[in-house]
Amino acid sequence: DAGVIQSPRHEVTEMGQEVTLRCKPISGHDYLFWYRQTMMRGLELLIYFNNNVPIDDSGMPEDRFSAKMPNASFSTLKIQPSEPRDSAVYFCASSLGYTQYFGPGTRLTVL
Amino acid sequence: GESVGLHLPTLSVQEGDNSIINCAYSNSASDYFIWYKQESGKGPQFIIDIRSNMDKRQGQRVTVLLNKTVKHLSLQIAATQPGDSAVYFCAEANAGKSTFGDGTTLTVKP
Numbered sequence: 001d002a003g004v005i006q007s008p009r010h011e012v013t014e015m016g017q018e019v020t021l022r023c024k025p026i027s028g029h030d031y032l033f034w035y036r037q038t039m040m041r042g043l044e045l046l047i048y049f050n051n052n053v054p055i056d057d058s059g060m061p062e063d064r065f066s067a068k069m070p071n072a073s074f075s076t077l078k079i080q081p082s083e084p085r086d087s088a089v090y091f092c093a094s095s096l097g098y099t100q101y102f103g104p105g106t107r108l109t110v111l
Numbered sequence: 112g113e114s115v116g117l118h119l120p121t122l123s124v125q126e127g128d129n130s131i132i133n134c135a136y137s138n139s140a141s142d143y144f145i146w147y148k149q150e151s152g153k154g155p156q157f158i159i160d161i162r163s164n165m166d167k168r169q170g171q172r173v174t175v176l177l178n179k180t181v182k183h184l185s186l187q188i189a190a191t192q193p194g195d196s197a198v199y200f201c202a203e204a205n206a207g208k209s210t211f212g213d214g215t216t217l218t219v220k221p
Binding site: 004031033042043045048050055056091093095098099100101102103104105 | 142143145152153154155156157160200204207208209210211213214
C-alpha cells in the first residue's frame, strides 16, 4: 500500500487566496483525520470523519476552514480566504483501529 | 477535559545509552496508549502501543510502560542510535479519536 497520500506537498499563496489541500487515505480505513502542526501550538486535531461522515469539527479554527469527504478514498480541506496565521504543516491521517497512519503533510505558507 | 502531556520537551542522550521519555495523561478511561515518532519533514509514525489493561509491552529495542495508578506512560529506547533522533509523541485513544501530547525532542549525541 502506498500509505496516506497528500497533495500538494508544498503550497505558497498570498493572503486572501483560496487553498485546497487533498488527501487519499489508506484503502479500507474508516477514519480520516485532519491535523495542523505549528511550533507554537503543536499538533492540533481540526476535524475527523468516520465512514465519510464528519464526527467532530470542534477543532476547526473558524468559518474560513471547511472539510469534505465525498467518498471513502478522498478528502479535502479548504481555507478561504487564507491568512498568514494559517501557515503551518497540515497532516491527513487515516485509521481502521486505534493506530493512525499519517501522510507526509502539506507545508502551507501564506504570504 | 482530556489532556496528554510530556514531562520534558527535550532530551539529549549519548549514542548507545538508554533513553526514557515520559508522558502524563488525564483520562483514566482511555482504551489505548500509543507512541509515535516524527522525523524531520515527515508525519508521525507508529512505534508501539499498549492496551489499558496491560502495564508493559516490548518491541524491538523499545518498551512501553503504563502506570494507571499515577496516569503515567513511558517509552524506553535501548541502545539509542542516531536514527532515533526525532520528536516523540504519546497519544491516548478512545473510540477512534486520539489526543496527542506536546512531544519530546530526542537528540542523540555521537
